[in-house]
Amino acid sequence: MTFAARRVPLDARSQNAHNFLVATTQSIIVIGGGLAGLAAATALAEHGRRVIILEARNRLGGRASSFRDTASGQLVDTCQHVSMGCCTNLAHFFRTLGVADLIEPQPCLFFMTSDRRLSRFRSSPWPAPFHLAGSFLAAHYLTPLEKLRIAYGLACLRLGGDDDPPFQDWLDRHAQTPRTVERFWGLVLVSALNEVPERIGLRYARKVFLDGFLRHRRGFEVELPRVPLGRLYGEELQAWLTRHEVDLRLNTGVKLIHVADGQVERIELRDGSTVQAHAYVAAVPFDRLLDMLPAQVVEAHAAFRELRRLETSPITSVHLWHDRPILDLPHVVLIGCAGQWVFNRGAVAAGEHYTQVVVSAARQFRGLGQEEVQRLIVAEVNRLFPKAGSAKLLRARVITEHAATFSAVPGVDCYRPPQASPLPNLFLAGDWTATGWPATMEGAVRSGYLAAEKVLGHTGLLVPDLR
Ligand SMILES: Cc1cc2nc3c(=O)[nH]c(=O)nc-3n(C[C@H](O)[C@H](O)[C@H](O)COP(=O)(O)OP(=O)(O)OC[C@H]3O[C@@H](n4cnc5c(N)ncnc54)[C@H](O)[C@@H]3O)c2cc1C
Structure with missing residues (x-):
């Protein structure tokens, strides 16, 4: 029987980070529960591997996630995420988790100029x-x-x-x-x-x-989740991970990756405990990986060293809650305006209608306070959508992710490492690794699947040791 066909029981699994050192020596540790880490974890678990996800935050989804708004108790996306019909690996990931029906394709795109004229695509x-x-x-x-x-x-x-x-x-x-x-x-x-x-x-x-x-x-075709990201990567995902005996550790930040004899020896957690595994998938943002690796290891390998050359770009989202609907369309792409995409998120509570305006590559807002950005966007929304002018703005929130994605500058692929790292038992996943895709959910999922493929190749070689 090969290891790939074998399910390793997790009866030795510990509930305590301090004592899972022994329990995980035959496991694969995935650091980071964003889409890249989740894709790697699902692919490995489907192949019978024993997977542990270490996620620093108290939620999954990474940059594609929601937070609980204290004012309303509602799940609010840090930023609206959309995919497109060409995102085939992401679609596979959704089908795997059983959440494909939570995604709504938009067969028609609406484009509006500042004079409020509209074109349909x-x-x-x-x-x-x-x-x-x-x-x-x-x-x-x-x-x-x-x-x-x-x-x-x-x-x-x-x-x-x-x-x-x-x-x-x-x-x-x-x-x-x-x-x-x-x-x-x-x-x-x-x-x-x-x-x-x-x-x-x-x-x-x-x-x-x-x-x-x-x-x-x-x-x-743009595809919009019908639900907040926290729900999209929520119940079904948790149930899938449980069914496949993936050991999920939230609030478990990794501090350092210790390297000895040219490979990962152990992982040090922020609480001071250490963990060992058969193989490791680092699915964290590239700057986090650079912080975790020993400086001399980074210097010794171009795949790590060159990550410092990746540049990033900000995204600003402006969240508006009105007392009535302000938009009849599901979304609008704005041309020649301060806002770029307007998403109609519909009624989220009795008498509360939620709209999100997204501005990518939002460097023009640098130096402006949140209130100024809000004022600018609210004025534009009121001008473009007359119903907004007569509606009451109940709440608003401006969120800027300063390093939202890496920038696809000329030659960027020279600095994006493959998923097999220079350390034989360390694999890399993340939208910033070499996927042939820009920084997107699709790119993240692809990177996770590619990393899993490499891990399977690596652990496959170790089958005799695992029997
Ligand atoms: C504002 C914004 C809007 C976007 N809009 C879109 C969009 O519309 N469509 C689209 O396709 N993409 C969009 N993206 C890009 C998309 O979100 C990312 O490409 C994708 O989510 C990246 O996934 P990832 O797993 O590679 O990284 P991340 O999502 O960054 O995941 C990394 C994970 O590692 C965890 N972590 C970090 N440090 C540690 C540590 N020390 N120990 C343990 N865990 C750790 C983090 O908490 C996180 O969960 C957007 C991104 C942003 C920020």
Whole structure:
């Protein structure tokens, strides 16, 4: 019998962090309960591996999570998360957990300019890449000549290779104007990559347009959770982990990864106790990993050292609760406005209607206080959606994640390490590892699955020792 086909009983499992040293020597420890860690844990548990998740916070989901709002007791997402039809690994992850029905595809996208005119984007019966051509030709916010320029740009993008020069240079060389950049290329890329076109490399810009708009009829469809993220990654996930005997340790922060003889020897927790396992998956943000590893190990290996070169970009979300609905549409993409996406979250309590406005690559708000950002966004919402002007704003909250995602700058993939690290029993997962995807939930899940694949290869070699 191979180890892969064998379920290891957890009868020796301890409930106390101080004494699970012995219990975990044949286990795989996943550090971090964000989507990357959860994807790795589910893939490993499905293959009969004994998995322990160590998560510093009191909740799962990492950056894709909710918090309990003290004012209302409601679960509030730190920021609205959306996926797209092209996020196939994320869709697999949702199916695995049994939460796919909590995701609602949006077959129509709504675009609004500051004069409140609206365009709709939906698929026609034509095959890809022409399925959006009808909506594109009808878009009110681009002139016919601009549409021609963009169509030419898209055709050139399809033919390009895998190089990664600055995208802005490419746009300049391919007949694009400041207005086509602002109203088309930038509009899509800022929300997809959380970065402005001037700082983006061609590789991920191309990926967004090919995967999202040109390759498949459903690739562009935005998918919105019907529930807060804390619910999406909640009951079913916990039940799945329990069913598969995954040992979940919340409020268990890892302080240090101790390395001896070129591999991980043990993990030191913040409470001072230590843990050993067969293999380790570090699924924490890259700056956290750098803090956990010994400085000399970081210096010795480019895969760790080069992580310092990754840059990050902020996202601001403005949460508004009104006493009545202010929006008839499920979402609106704003063009030429301070806000970028407006999400209608509907009634969340009696007489409370929740709207979220998201601004990616939100560096323009630096130096502004939360009240100023709120005032700016509320004024814009009141102007764009007349029902908001007559509704009462019950509460508002501004949240900025300063290092929301890494920036897909030109050449960024040179600094993203593969999931097999230079230490043979340490594996890496996280949206920042080499996945071929930008920093997204899809990228995080892919990284977790890839890390699990590497772990299975590694632990497979140790089968005789485990019998
Ligand atoms: C504001 C915002 C909006 C976003 N919007 C979208 C979107 O619309 N669509 C999309 O696809 N993506 C979006 N993203 C990106 C997406 O959230 C991330 O790409 C993804 O969640 C990253 O998952 P991860 O597991 O790699 O990392 P994380 O989610 O960061 O998970 C890491 C986990 O490790 C834990 N941890 C850290 N240190 C320790 C330690 N010492 N010991 C133990 N555990 C530790 C953390 O608590 C966390 O749970 C957004 C991100 C932000 C911040």
